[in-house]
Amino acid sequence: MNYKNLIKIALKALSNNKFRGFLTMLGIIIGVASVIAMLAIGQGSKRSIREQISEMGSNMIMIHPGNGQFGGVRQSASSMQTLKLEDYETIRHEASYIAACSPTVNSSGQAINGANNAPTTVYGVNADYMDIRKYTVGRGEMFTEQDVKKAAKVCVVGQTVVDNLFTAGEDPLGRTIRVNKIPFKIVGVLSPKGYNSMGQDQDDLIIAPYTTIQKRVLAITYIQGIFVSALSEELSDRAIDDITAILRQNHKIKAGDEDDFHIRSQEELSSMLSSTTDLMTVLLACIAGISLLVGGIGIMNIMYVSVTERTREIGLRMSIGAKGRHILWQFLIEAVIISVTGGVIGVMLGIGASAAIKYLAGWPVFVQPYSVVLSFAVCTVTGVFFGWYPARKASNLDPIDALRYE
Template identity: 45%
Template sequence: MNFINNFEVALNGIKANKMRSSLTMLGIIIGVAAVIIMISVGQGASKKISDQISSMGSNLLMVFSGAGTGPVRGASGNVNTLTLEDAEAIADLNMVSNVVPELSTSATVTYDNQTWTSTADGTTPEMLSIKKWSVSLGSFFTKEDITGASMVAVIGNTVAENLFPTGFNPVGSTIRINKLAFTVVGVLASKGAAMAGQDQDDVIYVPVSTVQKRMMGVNYVRTINVQTATEDSMTYVQSSIETLLRERHRISGDKTDDFNVRNLTSVLEAAQTTTGVMTLLLASVAAVSLLVGGIGIMNIMLVSVTERTREIGLRMAVGATESNIRNQFLVEALVLCMVGGIIGIITGVIGAKIISQVSGWSTYITMSSILLSTGFSVAIGAFFGYYPAKKAAGLDPIVALRFEK
């Protein structure tokens, strides 16, 4: 008997016991759907983190004040050691394409009778290139505004929505930031939430020199963003920055650095490793339900062998070989798993989309997760269907013909 005939016999057997077959497949359906949903949740989290880190800039190194892991705190307390001159010196290094110093402060913004609390971020025009941002209204401030410490501002979408009436163009309007008058020259396109969850549109960008001289009265910056020419040059540039700043800050020997250079590629790799482990854990937990479904299939196939003992004896008596009988029951187990797997895939895809819409979690369904769960379900069918099939093939035809239920 060939595969097609075995397949037809298997389908007839399933149709003859619809309720039992449906309940048997339920374990496979739940298992496949659970694997797809769990993997999609894990991969969705990984993709979201990757996108958020990538949105911070490509080929990006970040230089923070202080020797610790935070942007300001050092080994011996709060230190502010980076300056605009440091940023200019870094810009002269080989394989450096853009350098953007940053200094931010809290800001109370008012326009007319509207008040909003936000963050004033002092930066330079190169920020647009590094972050790959765009301006939806007006324009960004210029290098001349940096030189002259101009009182101009580019506002985020959230700030614009809370200060100005709907549909109003704020470009050219005068707002007050911490009681200082600034002219709005542009509005940034919406960017959404950052990796840590903060609203990237709830920021006001002003020239870094303006924040230093007119808002805070300081001569330091807290962060220097460095974009390298290529991704392969990041390690070289990071080493060059560390050497340069140690020389400029007169740090010699075993003395602790008063700065910290962070490579976002390393951060991304660490995040992907973490989410990869989480995805594997979720998939492993979900795979347990597939094993339970496989045990259910073995149980039902053993019952089927017992119920059809006389049928098996009759078929053997008319010439069916052991391999014919074994293949018949093995194909039946595989068909149960394949049908259950297909329904499980559909259920898993729909379930992942529902979870994404209802809970707001990011889910990402890949073909690899579908193929993995499908292959696993078929393997379960072959593994747990083999023993009942072998048992059926090993029956003595004489004994089988005399069997009574």
């Protein structure tokens, strides 16, 4: 069997109907391009979410009071007082696999500077909080451990707070603002971080010593949470197990009893968001894959028409010695050429469309090599699958009946 000759015959047959061949390819082209572009959008979104979570601290662990029951009534986590400064101190000194640790208390209210005011949140933390949350001081300096011990009324503010309170462009360093009627001297301004993946403004905050917020703003002795940074993202689970054991021992929780605290990690949030984006990516790819199915049906339809139009040619070739398998391969090669050529054009169009979406719409897009290989493989299989039956029909034609066909 001379495959080279069969390919020449298939190319010649397709060149006789160029426009019809292009229209047949169109379904494959659109399908492949759509699959590549949709997978690129999905993967781009996934990478963007992971990068934004990494900016918030990919190895961050958050400890909050858990739900509890008093007199048969379940209390909300916000009303619980199960975390104490002793818990923070124990975790800080005894926990393994952690790099930084900070207690947290916070209060929402109006920040006021002269005639300007704006709602914001003030967070009471220590200096480790900056490393845990990946914040940096752009101007000025961070408050010191001595400020924490003295419960000094100093703070570091985000850029959004500066924009809202210093509308005339004044230098905020050294100025005093009021939060819930308590004066705070600004010693530093945070470098801008923008919005996170959940749409929260990471620059709309005030950071102050936790002792100041505890004593002067909230008048409480307990803490509302503990933020911890694991040595690495891979060690987050070990750090969580270690912290859990420490807190259960501190709180004298018996084996089998429910914890009175909750521990969450950024890795957990990242996995949840990644699974959501993966589901959306698969959904988009399936919708785009319908175009490949339509394209495959188009190939089958055109091959049926081609077999009908060339019945006499088939009969003539079989009468001079061509066997059924030669006819089968001739039409199968035509179907594969249509699908592969459409696949090549579709790959180029899909990569081009992905680039256009990235630069024109500003969406996060990432074309992975596997999506190109997968799309090309699928379109090739599509050509073979949908071209097989018409080719088989052509190979089974009776030469005498074919020659008599009008």
